[in-house]
Structure formats: structure tokens, C-alpha cells
Amino acid sequence: MAARPVLLVHGAWSGAWCWAPVQCALDRLGVASHTLDLPGRGASPLPLGDLAGDAESVAAAARALGPDVVLVGHSYGGAVITEAAALAEVSHLVYIAAFALDDGESVNGFLRAAPRHRVELADAIRPADEVSTVLDPEIAGTLFYPAVSDLERSAMVERQSAQLNAAMVQPVSGSPRATTPSTFILCRNDRSVHPEHQRILAGRCDEVIELDRDHFPFLEDADETARVIAQTARR
Numbered sequence: 001m002a003a004r005p006v007l008l009v010h011g012a013w014s015g016a017w018c019w020a021p022v023q024c025a026l027d028r029l030g031v032a033s034h035t036l037d038l039p040g041r042g043a044s045p046l047p048l049g050d051l052a053g054d055a056e057s058v059a060a061a062a063r064a065l066g067p068d069v070v071l072v073g074h075s076y077g078g079a080v081i082t083e084a085a086a087l088a089e090v091s092h093l094v095y096i097a098a099f100a101l102d103d104g105e106s107v108n109g110f111l112r113a114a115p116r117h118r119v120e121l122a123d124a125i126r127p128a129d130e131v132s133t134v135l136d137p138e139i140a141g142t143l144f145y146p147a148v149s150d151l152e153r154s155a156m157v158e159r160q161s162a163q164l165n166a167a168m169v170q171p172v173s174g175s176p177r178a179t180t181p182s183t184f185i186l187c188r189n190d191r192s193v194h195p196e197h198q199r200i201l202a203g204r205c206d207e208v209i210e211l212d213r214d215h216f217p218f219l220e221d222a223d224e225t226a227r228v229i230a231q232t233a234r235r
Contacts, residue, residue: 003233004068004091008035009058009084011075011098012163013135015042018074018156022218025226031233036061038080041161048132048162051106051170055083062088070233073098075193075215076167078201079107085176092232093182093205096225097193097215100184100201103175107168110201117194121215132162143191147220183207183232185225190215 006026008019016035026033039049039057049057058080062069067089073081078098085093093100099107124139137157145153184202188195192215202208209228211217218225 001234003029003031003230004070005065006031006033006070006072006229006233007058007061007065008033009071009073009077009080010035010038010041011073011077012167013041013133013140013160014074015159015161017042017159018216018219021222022226022229025222026230029226029230031226031230033229034061034065040164042159048164050164050166051079051083051172054080054167055087058084059087062090067091070094070229072096072229074218075099076107076163079167079172082176083172083174085180086172086174090176090180092235093177093180094185094229094232095182095201095205096185096217097187097190097198098184098201099193100177100182100204101172102204103173104171106171109169109171111197114197114200117196119190119192119194121192128162131166132164134162135160144216145219146214177204177206181206183209183228185217185228186210187213187215187217189213 016037019035023033037044038054039046068091070092071081071090072094074096078095124135128134141153141157182205184205186198
């Protein structure tokens, strides 16, 4: 069966670069994948985007790929694809340890309302200026990328970007999962988005797949994540 195109959306402090291993794995499975740097992240020359700007950039890419596109969001990228799906027609939403938000809900709003579970990510966040944050490279390197070599980890830390505070408090408009099929990939060993918080978010989706992985499952085992995405793209 021919696979639908896939658009991969990165999370906070990250960039399109994080998807390179899973894109190679998807190529081997015959699934065409695309990604982009959200405004101000990675190699983007634009100012840092808030949630609305991030979602519009993804929606524009989704429109270019057509209504069959499968949107995949990682972490904060889940909020982005939720908002983007209210702006452009898509065929499926895949959340990887991500914020599958409801109408009027923000990332921080969800975390404040949910049962309190502390995660190690809290130790890594540092103010970059009055409006954005960065990650402590020593903490974030081993937290986000524990399965890679020291050389790989050093390169990944160098590519991390700032994140606008406003993006975390802006609410999404609409709940596209009411009309668009959705899959949640829950990471049981996650130290950045607590697994119990993920269970609440996963309960909002049509399908839940659990992996014994940390926050970046596609950097631990790109083939495993690619197989899940490919199965969805071929439905």
C-alpha cells in the first residue's frame, strides 16, 4: 500500500536536525518524510516563533504537501500540530511524548491542572532573556540524548535553540482530534514529560502505543519509531 506523506515537527529547544535518523529509517521503509525548523530554531533566520507562528509555519507546509499528510509532533510539537490541524486539512495526527491539548488549553495550563509529577527537565531550563529560555548543556545533553555517543551528544547540544516563553502559555484553538484520527506514542522511561502526564494526554487519542524509551525514542531506536509512523502512513 502506498504511504501518505509525513511531516515531522520537532519540540522545544530542538530543530529539524533531530529527525535525521528517523527520516533515514522511513526512507528504508519507502515512506516519504519532510521536516522543517520552526521559526527561530535550528537554521531558521526568522525571529523565535510563538505557538501561533509555529503552527502557521507547519500548516503552510501541510497545505503544500496536501490533505493526505500525516502530522507527527514530538513534545511541545504536539501543541503545534494540534493548532496546525485547525488551520490546514491533515489525515492523521501522531503525538510522540507530546502535548495533545484540548481547545483552550496551553502546555503550561495542562501541567498546572494535571497531578504534580516532577521531571528532571526542570533542572535544565535556564532564562536566556526576559522572554525565552535555553537548556543547560551539561544537564540537557545526558537528559535528552542518553543513548548516543559523547561526540554525537556534544554535536546535538550545540544545535539546541532557545524557546519563547509565550509559546508555552498560549492556548490552542479547537480540538482537531474530534474529526481527525490520532495516535499517541507513550514513552514509559521519559524524564522530561512524565509518563503519567502522557497517559492523560494519550487518553485523548484514538490509539496508544507504549515504548520502553526516554523522551527522544527516535534517537534511541530510529527503526522502532519509523515502523510505528510507517504503519500509520500506510493505513
